[in-house]
Amino acid sequence: MGQVKKYVVGCFDDEKVLFPAVKKVRAAGYKIQDVYTPMPVHGLDHALGMRETSLHTAGFIYGITGTTTALVCMSWIFTSDWPLNIGGKPHLPLPAFIPITFELTVLFAAVGMVLTFCYLCQLAPFVKKHHFHERATDDLMVMVIECTAKTNEEEVKAMLNSNGAVEVNVQEAPVGWWLGRYDRPSKLFKTREVAY
Amino acid sequence: MIKEQFEITGRYKQWAYALIGVGVLALVLGFVFLNVAGDANSFGVTKYWAVLMHNSIYFLLVAVAAMFFISATTMAMGGWQTSMRRVPEAISGYVYVGGAIALVILLGYVFGSQNTAIYHWKDAEHVAHDKVLTWKKGFLNPTFFSIATILVIGIWMALSYWYRKVSLAEDAGAPGDRSYFWKTIIICAAFIVVYGLTVGSTTPWLWLMSIDAHWFSTMYSWYTFASSWVAGLSLIMLFIVYLKNQGYLEYVNEEHIHDVGKFIFAFSIFWTYLWFSQYMLIWYSNQPEETVYFQPRLHGAYQGIFYLNLIINFVAPILILMKRSSKRNYATVTFMSVVLIFGHWLDFYQMIMPGSLKGDVNDGNSIGLFIFDMGVAAGFIGLIMLIVGNKLTKASLLPKNHPFVKESIVHHT
Numbered sequence: 001m002g003q004v005k006k007y008v009v010g011c012f013d014d015e016k017v018l019f020p021a022v023k024k025v026r027a028a029g030y031k032i033q034d035v036y037t038p039m040p041v042h043g044l045d046h047a048l049g050m051r052e053t054s055l056h057t058a059g060f061i062y063g064i065t066g067t068t069t070a071l072v073c074m075s076w077i078f079t080s081d082w083p084l085n086i087g088g089k090p091h092l093p094l095p096a097f098i099p100i101t102f103e104l105t106v107l108f109a110a111v112g113m114v115l116t117f118c119y120l121c122q123l124a125p126f127v128k129k130h131h132f133h134e135r136a137t138d139d140l141m142v143m144v145i146e147c148t149a150k151t152n153e154e155e156v157k158a159m160l161n162s163n164g165a166v167e168v169n170v171q172e173a174p175v176g177w178w179l180g181r182y183d184r185p186s187k188l189f190k191t192r193e194v195a196y
Numbered sequence: 197m198i199k200e201q202f203e204i205t206g207r208y209k210q211w212a213y214a215l216i217g218v219g220v221l222a223l224v225l226g227f228v229f230l231n232v233a234g235d236a237n238s239f240g241v242t243k244y245w246a247v248l249m250h251n252s253i254y255f256l257l258v259a260v261a262a263m264f265f266i267s268a269t270t271m272a273m274g275g276w277q278t279s280m281r282r283v284p285e286a287i288s289g290y291v292y293v294g295g296a297i298a299l300v301i302l303l304g305y306v307f308g309s310q311n312t313a314i315y316h317w318k319d320a321e322h323v324a325h326d327k328v329l330t331w332k333k334g335f336l337n338p339t340f341f342s343i344a345t346i347l348v349i350g351i352w353m354a355l356s357y358w359y360r361k362v363s364l365a366e367d368a369g370a371p372g373d374r375s376y377f378w379k380t381i382i383i384c385a386a387f388i389v390v391y392g393l394t395v396g397s398t399t400p401w402l403w404l405m406s407i408d409a410h411w412f413s414t415m416y417s418w419y420t421f422a423s424s425w426v427a428g429l430s431l432i433m434l435f436i437v438y439l440k441n442q443g444y445l446e447y448v449n450e451e452h453i454h455d456v457g458k459f460i461f462a463f464s465i466f467w468t469y470l471w472f473s474q475y476m477l478i479w480y481s482n483q484p485e486e487t488v489y490f491q492p493r494l495h496g497a498y499q500g501i502f503y504l505n506l507i508i509n510f511v512a513p514i515l516i517l518m519k520r521s522s523k524r525n526y527a528t529v530t531f532m533s534v535v536l537i538f539g540h541w542l543d544f545y546q547m548i549m550p551g552s553l554k555g556d557v558n559d560g561n562s563i564g565l566f567i568f569d570m571g572v573a574a575g576f577i578g579l580i581m582l583i584v585g586n587k588l589t590k591a592s593l594l595p596k597n598h599p600f601v602k603e604s605i606v607h608h609t
Binding site for chain 2 (some may be wrong): 042043056060087089095096098099
């Protein structure tokens with residue numbers, strides 16, 4: 001499981017409370033590891049000071065790779081590897097190549113970007129990561145602050161509490177991902193007792 | 197206090213009048229040097245009429261595209277464009293003058309000229325022993341053509357007049373009164389239907405495709421629409437940037453520029469898609485009655501324009517406008533707007549000229565004639581500047597009682 005770090009976790013149930021809290025925590029110099037939200041929150045990445053993603057640059061590179069692959073492959077096949085006479089058409093018919101070139105461009109860009117995205121987010125089958133709060137996928141916005149040796153947890157907790165967090169706690173969690181299972185089965189909902 | 201009231205500067209007026217002057221000069225010089233008073237079916241006369249049609253139809257469709265912008269965004273409840281919607285409104289104000297000019301030129305050509313090189317279906321004697329044209333006679337004849345043209349331009353004018361009236365009444369009305377907004381929805385819904393039935397289908401058949409009367413393509417109208425629509429968006433962009441530079445439109449920022457830029461980018465690709473769909477099917481089936489359209493364009497005197505058209509309308513936008521930061525940069529979007537307005541003007545040029553002039557090598561290769569084209573275009577641009585500038589002064593630049601104003605101000609892409 002690798003390195004284990006200490007985090008102060010604050011949960012918010014309102015965007016309007018979350019944004020000023022993010023601003024204050026950052027201004028105080030604490031490092032926000034991430035804010036886990038159940039839905040996309042407009043402008044949150046900006047408020048967190050996150051770098052603009054370079055996923056689209058990667059996508060462009062994958063795209064032109066697809067374009068060149070398609071064009072090089074087809075022109076090689078139809079001119080030197082296996083020239084065919086198709087209805088008297090030229091051996092290098094660019095218009096007929098364009099749909100396939102387009103498809104390959106899209107395919108390379110799409111598949112490449114999905115894989116890159118999974119890599120960047122450390123998502124893969126059987127890969128597990130620590131959940132700071134189960135309601136982060138339901139109705140809570142979970143702010144996770146990374147602690148260093150010098151961080152005074154009580155101070156951070158007090159700060160989160162005074163900024164409108166509905167729930168504050170300290171967790172020790174592995175930094176990266178691990179393969180396998182979660183330690184304990186979590187019970188999200190109360191099982192209904194049915195009388196037969 | 198923000199600057200809501202646009203005032204035309206002297207420089208703007210000078211430029212507009214200078215461009216109109218260039219246009220008039222080009223028309224006069226063209227009249228003399230192309231010997232328009234001479235033989236009706238000579239090269240010069242055909243060229244003169246073709247140039248007039250090219251520019252009047254192109255700039256009219258660009259202005260109608262601005263009205264389509266308003267309609268589409270209104271119908272989609274797109275609030276983001278509210279703070280800049282007075283710009284497309286003002287551009288659609290060109291529909292009256294541009295429509296009148298196009299009407300005069302088209303009807304003038306059909307009824308007033310002896311020339312039959314552009315619309316050879318108007319020559320009854322020729323149609324009588326032309327099997328294809330006899331078959332199309334119910335559709336391609338002077339009476340049908342003129343009724344349809346008058347009707348189409350009339351409806352465009354009426355709807356944009358009605359829209360403008362309601363939009364101005366909203367400014368004067370009580371804040372929070374939604375009745376004006378619902379009225380604009382009715383007008384815009386009507387306009388979308390009209391636009392689909394005119395620019396989206398029949399009008400390009402009559403005005404442009406009938407130049408190559410034997411040939412037809414079911415892609416043609418969409419392709420014309422895409423061309424005029426990209427040019428219309430570019431013109432909207434240019435006016436927004438101009439007004440921003442002059443210190444107006446304070447609530448319009450990079451977010452709005454970005455969205456218009458996305459539109460320009462996306463519809464440039466859409467244009468290419470339609471262009472290619474039309475081209476590839478004809479190329480693939482390789483039938484003489486279809487390939488005749490591309491013969492003069494691809495192999496004749498218009499070869500350079502054919503490839504230039506693809507480069508500036510597809511390669512340039514896809515490479516330059518792809519990045520997010522370039523769609524948010526005033527300099528790049530201005531540059532691309534100018535390039536695309538010229539590019540689609542060139543696209544209309546290659547729709548009209550080869551068919552009218554029967555691939556005459558004098559035309560596509562002659563720089564002098566191209567300068568004549570550009571001169572007439574300059575006149576129309578001056579006219580658009582003058583009219584749009586005037587329309588912008590007529591109302592506050594912020595439709596302050598529009599229900600989506602706040603949404604537009606806080607807009608964030």
